[in-house]
Amino acid sequence: MRHFLALLRREFSMAFRQGMDTFMVIAFFILAVVLFPFGIGPEANILSRIGPGVIWVAALLASMLSLERLFQTDYEDGSLELLFLQPMSVELLVLTKIIVHWLTTGLALALASPLLAVLMSMETDNMGLLVLTLLIGTPALSLIGAIGAALVLGSRRGGVLLSLLILPLYIPLLIFGVGAIDAAMNGLPIKSHLLILGSLTTATLALAPWAGASALRMAIKN
Amino acid sequence: MAGHNISIPPNYSKNIFSGQNISCFRGGRVVFSDLNFSLRTGEALTLIGPNGSGKSTLLRLMAGLLNLPSGAISWNNENIAEDPERHNARLHYIGHLDAVKPTMTAFENLTFWSGLRKGSSAGIEHALDILGITHLKNVHGRFLSAGQKRRVNLARILASDATLWLLDEPTTALDARSTEKLLSAITHHREQGGMVILSTHHDLGLSSNKQLDLSHFQNDHDLSWFADQDYLNQPRSVS
Numbered sequence: 443m444r445h446f447l448a449l450l451r452r453e454f455s456m457a458f459r460q461g462m463d464t465f466m467v468i469a470f471f472i473l474a475v476v477l478f479p480f481g482i483g484p485e486a487n488i489l490s491r492i493g494p495g496v497i498w499v500a501a502l503l504a505s506m507l508s509l510e511r512l513f514q515t516d517y518e519d520g521s522l523e524l525l526f527l528q529p530m531s532v533e534l535l536v537l538t539k540i541i542v543h544w545l546t547t548g549l550a551l552a553l554a555s556p557l558l559a560v561l562m563s564m565e566t567d568n569m570g571l572l573v574l575t576l577l578i579g580t581p582a583l584s585l586i587g588a589i590g591a592a593l594v595l596g597s598r599r600g601g602v603l604l605s606l607l608i609l610p611l612y613i614p615l616l617i618f619g620v621g622a623i624d625a626a627m628n629g630l631p632i633k634s635h636l637l638i639l640g641s642l643t644t645a646t647l648a649l650a651p652w653a654g655a656s657a658l659r660m661a662i663k664n
Numbered sequence: 665m666a667g668h669n670i671s672i673p674p675n676y677s678k679n680i681f682s683g684q685n686i687s688c689f690r691g692g693r694v695v696f697s698d699l700n701f702s703l704r705t706g707e708a709l710t711l712i713g714p715n716g717s718g719k720s721t722l723l724r725l726m727a728g729l730l731n732l733p734s735g736a737i738s739w740n741n742e743n744i745a746e747d748p749e750r751h752n753a754r755l756h757y758i759g760h761l762d763a764v765k766p767t768m769t770a771f772e773n774l775t776f777w778s779g780l781r782k783g784s785s786a787g788i789e790h791a792l793d794i795l796g797i798t799h800l801k802n803v804h805g806r807f808l809s810a811g812q813k814r815r816v817n818l819a820r821i822l823a824s825d826a827t828l829w830l831l832d833e834p835t836t837a838l839d840a841r842s843t844e845k846l847l848s849a850i851t852h853h854r855e856q857g858g859m860v861i862l863s864t865h866h867d868l869g870l871s872s873n874k875q876l877d878l879s880h881f882q883n884d885h886d887l888s889w890f891a892d893q894d895y896l897n898q899p900r901s902v903s
Contacts, residue, residue, distance in 0.1 A: 445780055448779035452776045460767055520760070520763040521763040524763050529749050530749065663729065
């Protein structure tokens with residue numbers, strides 16, 4: 443627990459002092475969605491029909507922006523190998539990084555999404571649900587993303603490789619996240635969609651710290 | 665300082681850090697092979713050899729940062745790979761990179777590392793004082809010079825206790841006075857029952873010091889060439 447708190451404090455202080463990361467993620471998220479009304483035209487019924495999907499896709503892409511640097515800076519300045527030499531488990535390090543990544547990107551994306559829902563002419567009734575699906579789904583984005591970030595560590599052009607690795611894995615989240623909102627728009631029950639989305643997040647939570655730690659070990663120990 | 669003998673109080677527990685028949689291959693080449701070493705409480709071991717002779721690799725193997733291809737490294741006859749976290753708790757490692765975060769002050773950097781090891785802020789103050797960088801305490805990492813960063817990194821190992829110090833060219837970027845301070849810190853550490861293994865290109869004048877010369881293995885041959893050379897298969901040891 444002492445280790446966890448020390449790591450958490452360090453990650454937070456670095457995230458806040460390099461505060462541009464969160465700002466850029468949100469700015470990208472908003473700009474990407476704002477492009478759609480320009481490209482498609484201002485017809486409210488079309489926009490509201492595609493709104494949930496557009497917002498979710500933009501959220502997937504935005505959360506990837508800061509993923510590449512998740513372990514990269516620690517790897518380059520020698521901190522990562524020192525973190526390997528502390529009396530604590532590497533899994534804890536990975537989990538802490540994921541938590542802070544979610545708090546500084548996923549959570550911020552979910553909180554910014556109602557604004558974009560207005561831009562996409564979505565019904566106000568579904569805004570709460572949009573935020574809810576993002577709150578349930580975005581932790582999985584950080585969890586899966588951390589595995590990818592650890593795998594591409596040390597490779598050239600890691601950013602492109604990273605998106606090729608993890609975007610396919612984001613598809614189930616996208617389907618059930620958007621599916622829940624579509625169901626609500628058509629007056630159908632949403633519970634099953636939310637439960638599957640939640641189960642995807644908890645399943646990746648059980649897997650990601652260990653998979654990420656093994657990938658980091660491969661990067662360091664070879 | 666040379667000639668001054670290290671005296672260890674008898675009440676310290678006696679530890680042995682040793683390696684048997686360590687071989688290392690990197691990129692299809694033999695870096696070194698059948699290497700043996702053993703180190704007891706209070707002793708120091710200096711790794712010497714030209715660039716590329718495997719000094720850093722050997723230190724990383726000792727720290728458990730690399731997987732050992734063959735042979736064994738053990739602490740009191742227990743293989744270090746069996747419980748890596750326990751091995752981590754007893755060692756401090758200084759590598760080529762100083763791991764000083766640009767957005768955090770020297771003191772915040774040190775607080776983080778010592779917080780992972782039950783260090784206290786009094787210990788950090790003391791470490792800063794020993795290395796003469798108390799005035800840099802509240803300076804952010806990005807404003808520190810290479811030598812200052814190195815001293816902050818060295819303060820990290822002074823701020824919390826660990827028996828075994830693994831130092832990879834610790835005097836890089838240090839001026840003469842700082843080198844002197846480091847050497848006296850090393851002597852003090854050994855008198856407290858610690859062990860030090862360091863790699864260097866210069867004679868640092870450490871007293872009662874063992875040397876392990878890796879230059880015997882310095883060559884550009886590949887594995888097949890190596891297999892034909894009987895004399896290289898002789899175990900090399902320090903004792």
